[in-house]
Amino acid sequence: MATDGELTVVRRLAGYAYGQWSVDWPESVPEEQRPKLADDREHGYVHRLGSGSGRMGRRFVRADVSVTAAEYDKNGRVPHTGYSNVEDVLDAAVAQTDEDALVERAITRDGLGVLRPGVDFRVGDVVEVMIWGCAVPLPVTAIEAVTEAGAVVDWRVTVGGQVVSDDVERKRANADLERAVWGERRERLKVAREAGEAKAAAAAAQSSADAADAKAVAADGKAKKLAEALSGGGATIPTVMADLQRLNRQLQQNGEGGAADQGLIPAYIAANTKRWELQAELDRQQDALAEANRKATDANTAALKAQEDLALAEKRENRLRPKITFAHQSQWLRAPYDTPDGLFRIEGDSASLDRGATIVARGTWEGDAVMIMSNMNGFGNDGGTEIRFAQIRDDGDRRFFYKPVALVGIRQIVILTVPRLV
Known part of the structure; x- marks a missing residue:
């Protein structure tokens, strides 16, 4: 009021x-x-x-x-x-x-009645305030505690002084977050598609290598068949050449000629020519096989790189998601406690008989945090819940100390984090 x-x-x-x-x-x-x-x-x-x-x-x-x-x-x-x-x-x-009209008023403890700042309402909440006999909905713009000798003796709550709602920044932040998530998703799909194409290229290259190897085996088989046809089973190209030379010497020694002599020499020349043609074909097929193997190796390297990029994209998308972590008093009472996500360290406060705690943001992580402290009294009963908001930046304050106002201690701390979009 x-x-x-x-x-x-x-x-x-x-x-x-x-x-x-x-x-x-x-x-x-x-x-x-x-x-x-x-x-x-x-x-x-x-x-x-x-x-x-x-x-x-x-x-x-x-x-x-x-x-x-x-x-x-x-x-x-x-x-x-x-x-x-x-x-x-x-x-x-x-x-x-x-143009607009704004109402502003400061309210002390006498006007709060049974309401408690930070418990029944917080900065940013819209409350109804009785002014001039009318209930006027106004936003809470500031809460100040008046203290003497370390104790709160009064409150000063400022309401009004600005428009009740302004959704422009909230909509902009939500749109930025949605675009970032969909951008990461498109990047991940692109990497997955490139990985699939790389695997297909590797399979095609391996198929070409198999075909080249089959052609090389076929060419070698043809050369073997030719040798066996000229000099019998198990014969090789050198065996055929030796046989032809021996036969040519026999013809010359015996003075044989005519049609028979003319037929053996062309046969020898044709066999030797065929042998070199087959050898050249075999060399070409082996070169093709080596090239196919090289392409298969390159394709496999590209596939591994694509898989690494996919894993990196998934890791980056995971960093954009909000996270929540819990910590109980028994975890930080004896020694500093690091949260499982590695973002915060909680330290006890022996100066306040372990009623307070210091929350430290680790590393270079930046974002917004909501810290929910569940309190308990000396008999283990509920001592109320308080909420703190923190903007964690690399160049700002990264240590946050909290001690309950009443003679109670912290039973549990819940931290909800949202990463900062850069």
Whole structure:
């Protein structure tokens, strides 16, 4: 309950919005098809905010916008691609410059009644406040504890002073998270598709190698059959050549000639020519087999690389998911306790008789955390639950100390984390 309040009337601050109009193009759009400007120029826009002009009708406010063009494949537009923040940015510009009326009031413990700050309501909650005999819904914008000698003697709760709801930033954060998840999913599907193509190429190369090996075996078999046909079973090419030379010497020694002599020499020349042709074919088939083996090795290497990329994509997608971890008092009471996900370390506080605890963000992890502390009294009964919100950044405070206000201790800590999107 508030005895009175302050009413602030905000007038319109601007009538037009202007800014940079930037477009991100997918890789599927060739560079020569993208709009080009001079090096010192950028695309821009001007937009009229609302219909009424008022005293500030010719004032301008800057609001840059961005557009990500959609991707297309052989099946049409790729789902969950293409994004524009033009509407959100212009809505935000209207909300920031539009006229409005705001009520603000500070409430002490006398006006809170039985309500307890941090337990019955928190910063950001919308509560009904009695002002001027009316119940007015106002957001809680600040909670301050007035302390003396280490004890809370009063509360100062500020309500109002801003619009009740502003969903622009929340919608933008949700849209960024959804685009990141779908982008990782498309990347993973792309890697899986490339891995499948690499495996198919490896199978085709292995098939070609098998075919080349079969041809080489067939060529060797033909040469063996020719040798056996000339010199009998088990004969080889050198055996055939020796037989022909011996036969040629016999013909010369015996002085034989005529048609028979003319037939043996052409037969010998033809056999020798065939042998070299078969040897050349065998060499060619062996070269083809070696090339096929090389391609199979390259394809297998590409498949292994694709599998590694797939595992990396799955790991990156897992990093984008929110996580929750639990810790009980017995785990940090004797020694510092590291949470299973490796993000936090919980340390006890002997100075407060182990009633408090320090939560430390480890490594370089960045994100938002909701810390829920379940308390208990000296008899093991429920001592209430308190919630803390923390934005963990690499260049900010990474240690958070909590001690219950009442004479109770922490029984359990629950930490819900959402990674920061970069």
